Every structure is written in structure tokens, then in C-alpha cells.
Amino acid sequence: MLAARFACALSLSLLGAAALAQTDPPPASAPAGQELDAAPATVVVSGKRPGPGLWKVSKDGHVMWVFAMHSPLPQKMEWDSVRVERLVAQSQEVLLRPGVSVTVGWMSGLSMLPSLIGLKKNPDGAELHDLLPADVYGRWTVLKQKYIGGDDGVERYRPFFAAEELLDAGLKKSGLSKGGEVADQIEKIARKHDVKLTSTGVSVTLEHPREALKDFKKSQMEDVACFTKTLESFEGDIDAMKLRANAWANGNIAEIGKLDYAEREDTCNDAMMNGSFARNNPAFQDMRERGRVAWMKTAERALAKNASTFALLSMSQVLGPKSYLAELQAKGYTVENPK
Template identity: 40%
Template sequence: MLFNKFKFGVAIFFLSVLSAVLAAQEPATVTESTPASSGNEVEEVLVVGEQPGPSMWRVYKGEHVLWILGTISPLPKNMQWHSKQVETVVANSQEFLLPPRVRMEVGFWSKMSLLPSLIGVKHNPDGKKLVDILPPEIYARWATLKEKYIGKDTDIEKNRPIFVATELFKKSIDKSDMAPDDSIRWAIENIVRVHNIKTTKPTLMHELKNARATVKKFKKSSVDDTECFARTIERLETDLGAMRVRANAWAKGDLETLRNLPYHNEREDCETAVLNSEIAQDLGMQNLKQVLKEQWLAAAELALANNESTFAMLPMAEIYKSDGYLAALAAKGYSIEHPE
């Protein structure tokens, strides 16, 4: 998460959703999906033990290089990532460039006044439940997946669809022996600490002056997140097997499979629901993704100018997009060397 208990920012009700939809459900490629086949396929057996992961992209101009490790999530739960190549590059770099992030600043007294209003912040307005706001066909499919992955949790029925979608996704990958890619980041950050390497976090700062009023408004406002919920349901119904294939492919460094395997892109619908919400508009965040991209690109260019070697991590989706981060660097005149 981008915050802790006493760094609320838009905090529990906004950034938790935003961080989830922008990061937690990272697709591996940017191709459109084809429907999955029936459930009669042999389930992909996830790799275990030490795995190398993929090779890195090399962005360079002259003698200065930006090495980029592409990431996906989820990954095999019982995999231990170890790449001598990446370790060597990180250890010999002068800077570690993180993906961009949002940080909200809230004054001390605003934090104190905010606490009581956070109760029930994930709930649907007017006490409605999922059964009241979802189309019957979508609700029936949700009920099936809920029973399989969450169980008898009645409280979750009070929550907004976008929060429920995030929770369902997390539970489903956990029960499918997969996990977020946190362990990769932790391993990299440990090397960075050991070698005392400069860390750069491109950050969009935003001061929230009246946090309590913003929370109250959010609790009464609607978010058009039904499509996000429906697409998440669809992905979990048809794409879990492909997720396991992707997870294995990343672990073994099989970039050809990652490039060619289709997926259900529910992420765009979830991003749209958040960034088109009334709260996002009030905070001036409609163009958040573009602003974050520009901040990262500026930091990358500065690092390339100042360092012989810089190391960065980016989602595979951004690496493969025709208008993604690497495409933007190529348009600025940098050479891009793709891993084999």
C-alpha cells in the first residue's frame, strides 16, 4: 500500500482502490483476450523452488544504461526468485528507480477528525447491498465465486463492487497457489540497502485540506464500478488457468509466452471507474496516469544523464504497450535492447 494507518491521504477509501487497480491486478501483455475453454483442461502445475525470472530490457544512450526488469502479478506462491544477472546489475548501479506513486498529505488535526468518519467508508451508499445494485446475472456469478473463494462472509455484501472485486481477486489467487509479486520487490530492495544505492520514488504529492468533508462526500457518492466488477468476475471465471501459465512463464524467464498469451483486461474498467469518480474529479486526478507517466519519464531521463547504470522495475504491461513507458523513451531518442 501507499500509506499506513496515520498517513491517510485519500487513504482507506480512495488510494486503497487506486493502488489496487493500478498495481495489484497487473496483466502480462496488452493483447485482447479470447474466451477460455471449458474446465476440462489439465491445470497448470506451478513451479516451486528457485527460479531466475526474465532477463532485463536495456535502455541506453551512449555509455549510460537504464536496466529494466519487467514484472507481473500474481506469481507462483512457492517460488523463490533468484537472478544472479539482476543481482549483479543492481549491485553495480548508482540508482534504483521505482514505479511512480501517489501520496496524499493530511494535516495532523485533519487526521484526528478523519478517524470517526472512516467507519463504513467501503460500504455502498444508503445501506444498499450488492444484490440491490448489481444486475441479477452478475450477482449470481458473484455468489458462485464468493462461495468458492471467500466463503460465508456476509459483511462483504455491504461493500462497493470495486472493493469487493479487489478482495475476490486476492482470495482467488491465494487459493490458486499464487501470490502478489511483493517478494521480488523485497529482494531487490534488500540488495539496494546492502549496497547503499540511491533510491528514487517519482511521487505525485497532493495536499488534502478537508479530509473529513471529502470522506463524507465519498460515502454518499456513487462510483460507476459495475463494469469493473463484471470484468473481474469474467477474468476469474475464464482466466485463472492462463494466470498460472503466465506466472510460470515469468518465473522461468519465458518472455515469448508472456508476449503471446492473451488475457482479460478488466484493469482498464477498474481504473476508469476510479479516475472518473466525482472524488477523483474534485481532487484533480482525472489525468493521473499521464501525470505519473511523465514524472517517471523525467526521473528516468535524469538518471540516464547522471548515472552509468540505473536499475528500474516496471509492469510488463507498460513495457509492451505501444504507447507505454519504453515506447516513450524510444520516441525521445533512446535505444532499446529487448531481452531474448
């Protein structure tokens, strides 16, 4: 099977926008065409950092160590993986991060490549100024000039994908990254010690990928709210993003624990999952709940089978009364927070 380029575009955008949506609402928004008054800049940490401790889930002598991912992270941070490597090496299985993968057949994948052209663009040649309220577009032009520059091609993107472009450029200029390198490092550690890697996500197979691409290109996305949330984050929350990135790098769980991540992810997740494309394709419906059910099933199986399991989750799936760990606790598992 060939992972479709189409799936990569959708899933990466979803993860990027959702990560930015984890920030608190800013105290104020800049008027159109103006920037907020400069505040003392927060310095992003660098060098070797421990990252957060691990959550421990246990029952009947079996244990699962849970490592909570966060985005964004300090760009120049060198994560100290010594403790994680020891726990991974002692485990029988590593559960990868939940997600959605879309696959197509090899020949179908090759034949659909030309159809990927224009995937991110608005239907009917619309531009951002045609879709956004005037005040929102005015705020966009300020941030676009600051972080992206004079590239006008992004003006033809759907708001969801334009938000992704702003995310990538803004994080880079702010000394931050999306943090995927930490998960990559953990996977390398598992392979080094011959520990089984297990997917925990939902897999969707497109039987007619070219038709699905055409459908997506014509579909409408309810993504203005997600776009606006992205602007708000860069207008007033860059320093807060840096503080939280530093907190993760330094293992300051108390600071990270003050945030209600799950609620902040909903806006951008809904833009993808509640758009007309998802509504018209049953395979893409109820993804959030299906993903949760799939992870719980895999985690409970691993806990019953293995003496030790290591799992990757996002911070939003670890913290709070509606988190994955809260559900395991409600089912009778013991959940211990990092020391």
C-alpha cells in the same frame, strides 16, 4: 507527514483490481449459478526461479536497466535475485514503481481515523444485489461461495472493493500472490548496497482529509464493469493466470509478450479515476497522464546523471507501442529487449 490509511485503501484496491484486469477475456462465461466445466489444472511452479531478463535503455554511454513486475506470481516461488543484485549494486540510483501517494498532516491523519469506518461500503446502505444486473450477481454468488465463503459483510461493499476481496481470496486458493514481495526484495537489495531509492510517482496532499473522506463515502463509482471483469477472470482464466505467472517466474518473455496489458488495465483504473470523487477533486484528475509525465521526467534525469540506473515498472509499462519504453525509444534512446 503521515501516509493516510485512506490512501492505502484506495491505492491497494486500485493496484489489485488492475492486476487482475491484465488477464485475457475468457472463452466463455458460466451461466448464473453454475460453474464452467472443469479443465485440466495448471500446476503453479515453485522453488527457485530466475524471473524475466531486463530491458536495457541507453544513450551517450549511460544505461538504465528496467525490471518488469507482474501480478499475480506463484505463491511458493523463490525468486533468484543474483543478477539483479549485481546490477543494483553497480547502479547509482533505483527508480521505484510509479504510483499515487496521498499524504496528510500528522494531526489531520490522527483526527481522520474514525472517519475511515465504512470507507469500502456503498452509499445509503446499498448491497451488491441492489447495484448489479441479476446475471452478474448470480455469477458473483457462485464465486463468492467458492473463494470467500459465507462472509456476508462483503455484500455491502462497493463493487470495486468486493472485487478486491475476491482477488485476494481467489489468488490465495489458486497458489498465487500479488507479487509485491519481489519489489520489496529489490528495495532491500538497494538499501544493503547504499543505492539511492527514488520515488517516481505523483504525490497528492489532502488539505482537508476528513471532508475528502466524507465526499468519497457519498460518491458514486462507475465500477460495475471492473467488477464484471474480475468475475470473468476467475470464471474462465485461472489457468491462463497461472500460465502467465509461470512464464514470468521462468523468464519466458515470448509468452508474456503476447499480451496487451495496457488495454486490460483500463477498465479498473477508470473505475477509480473517473468516479465522481475524482471528478470533484482536481488533485485526483488526469492521474494516468500525470504519472506518466512524472516517470518520464525522473527517468530522463537519471539517465543523464547516472552511469547506471535501475528501474522498476509493471509489465504493462514495458511492453507494447504505448509503453513507457516505447516513448523513450521515440525520444532517441536505444531500447534492447532481454536476451
